[in-house]
Amino acid sequence: ILNVEQSPQSLHVQEGDSTNFTCSFPSSNFYALHWYRWETAKSPEALFVMTLNGDEKKKGRISATLNTKEGYSYLYIKGSQPEDSATYLCANGGSNYKLTFGKGTLLTVNP
């Protein structure tokens, strides 16, 4: 993996469903993995910054895991709500505070 890749590109779920997305990144020279949520017409909002292999972080119904050896991170949303509809971006953080973003996963939660 040379770049940051995210899957799926888009996802439609029903309210109450649980869902997850994948972010793949280069496993060499790893420093940090960032997850952002970006709602239309708003600022991208930081969800998690993860630095350690095996890290698991949680914020309300959203959680994330990190595997730096194999170069992937999962973002989970439990019991999706319409207000979770957004683009979820992951980014690989370098040693010089520079972020390389994936293309994002567009989540739509239908009421």
Add this chain to the structure above:
Amino acid sequence: EAGVAQSPRYKIIEKRQSVAFWCNPISGHATLYWYQQILGQGPKLLIQFQNNGVVDDSQLPKDRFSAERLKGVDSTLKIQPAKLEDSAVYLCASTSTGRTGYEQYFGPGTRLTVT
């Protein structure tokens, strides 16, 4: 704490015209970034400032794009002349330095449409 401010929020111009965007980072944040997000792509770093010095501008199209950060606070990004492919959201972000697991704080962006 006030967030990152950007203006204007929206701008429509014709190709070959000039445009400028303004960013005011979070107070005390030494590092400032400008990103370009084209529809269907992830944000791409254009330029990174540390105080008022440029750290990385390797992906800035210098024939038409310029950026400055006078006095290490506010920053402006200019496009002259604009092309159709410059239509994008331009995001500004800032971060304090010296933090492990640093987090970048983003402004709401400027959506540019070039016709």
